[in-house]
Amino acid sequence: MTSSDPADPSRAGVRTVLVLGSTGSIGTQALDVATRNPDLFRVSGIAASGSDPAALAAQAIAHQVDAIAVVKPTAVEDVQLAIYTEAQRRGYATGQYRMPRIFAGAESVLELIDAVTVDVVLNGMPGSAGLAPTLRALGTGASVALANKESLIAGGPLVLDAAGPGQLVPVDSEHSALAQALRGGRAEEVERLVLTASGGPFRGRSRAELAEVTVEQALAHPTWQMGPVVTVNSATMMNKSLELIEAQLLFDVPGERIDVVVHPQSIVHSMVTFTDGSTLAQASPPDMRLPIALALNWPHRVPGAAPACRWDSATEWTFEPLDGEAFPAVELARHAARVGGCLPAVLNAANEEMVAAFLRQNTGFTSIVDTVSEVVSAAEGWHGRPRDIDDILAAEEWARARATELNRQGRD
Incomplete structure (x- = not known):
């Protein structure tokens, strides 16, 4: 798109x-x-x-x-x-x-x-x-x-x-924002896509401080009300990592030209920087009814879909670089997006398996992405383009089994 x-x-x-x-x-x-x-x-x-x-x-x-x-x-x-x-x-x-x-x-x-x-x-x-x-x-x-x-x-x-x-x-609010901002220029004028992330409940914490995170803490998102899997993905930044791969596929922009920036207010949902130095951002209070309504009625807007930003009181929006050491999932996804083939499916399936283990309290918080990284590293056989859905399912089955094995070895 x-x-x-x-x-x-x-x-x-x-x-x-x-x-x-x-x-x-x-x-x-x-x-x-x-x-x-x-x-x-x-x-x-x-x-x-x-x-x-x-x-x-x-x-x-x-x-x-x-x-x-x-x-x-x-x-x-x-x-x-x-x-x-x-x-x-x-x-x-x-x-x-x-x-x-x-x-x-x-x-x-x-x-x-x-x-x-x-x-x-x-x-x-x-x-x-x-x-x-x-x-x-x-x-x-x-x-x-x-x-x-x-x-x-x-x-x-x-x-x-x-x-x-x-x-x-x-x-997704981020990709809806990109689709809206991309209306402001031609495809050849796009320099970079910028995905914004709230930072989740652990923004500012070091990797060492994340080691003892509990399930209850990981499910306490400061901005959005979501299901447990998506909420944990947001806490590990894996959700933003998956969004990076999705953005590459939807908008035909390579992962190396897709940035992730932390924006805790969750008002600017994503941005597009154009070759002339202009950056267009889509901003609205965090309410999923807006991108849902726009998607159902695309390309036409739905009047009154959600409340708009107000400008009659002081407002502050901040943007921070992502801490790649504490949250390595984004670079891992960038690698999977660059390789392509079945590797994104491997990453996603391994993550689903590890998040389920974490929610059952069968693995630690930092072990989620660490184990997914190990699975991706061992997935040389899944770099090829899938021929059909059976290839995807086979890659996912292998990834889940490998993640389960590695997690069991880590607990022994």
Whole structure:
């Protein structure tokens, strides 16, 4: 995606939307955007694991969706019962509401994508499980509002090959900011991309001070409310590292020309520096509804999507260089982005494995990135370009197994 890749501006009226990961943070906010803008969006389908049947049922009834995907097949009956209960709670008599079609099981999300024709698929699924749905959604020709950065990182070449011009639209606040700033110049005028990072809960700490970090401390993010995996990734700066790889893929700018700077106020979401010395920044209070709304309606803005910055009181924005010794994940990602092939998938899968171990208190905080680095160093066999999704899955399986082995050796 570049500044000259517009989505189809001829689309008019209400856009139909499919929300994958509807009960997660991104999914619930996307549905809130749709609720606030019924003249712009209609939610045709939703997908979730099924671990919260009541929430999924409430979404289905509120938006009168055509179909639902429930990844956990054992949760289907609970979801059906919850839909009946929710309909009764809202005062519907039997027959007054339309029961959505329900798909269940591991392939249910793909079946949902095939069954429901929509203008936009928002992929807010967690982790690399979002890769197959991203590819399937691109195959339908719909715009893909991508919050699942892992699917692009893991399947980079496959995803880029499958995507048409302007079909991939970023949802991450940083990449949304870059997409907006890139409108200010031609692709050949771009000098550098600048990703901003809040610094997480451990900004200013040395590597030695990070050794005894607890799970509770790592989950206490100062700015954003996110799921546990993303929050830990933010604390290790791995989240920003994955965003660097994603930015290289989305905007065709090499990692060596992508900087990371710490901006604790989280108001400037990212910047683009142009060849004439100009830098354009996108600024707004930290509210994900803005980039979500823009992605759903790209390239058009949604009025009132989120509160704007105010200028009637003193405000201070600060920017600090990243401490690469305390947070080595960014340079590790730069290496993976430069090598390409399946190496970003290896990095991502190893990190997912180590974050899960940390959340179970089976490894230390600094061991997360240290172990991922060891896995990446041992991954010479995975530098080649993936031929298909099976190559990606094999690389991820190897990386998870290698990370688990190294972590076990470290604890023995």
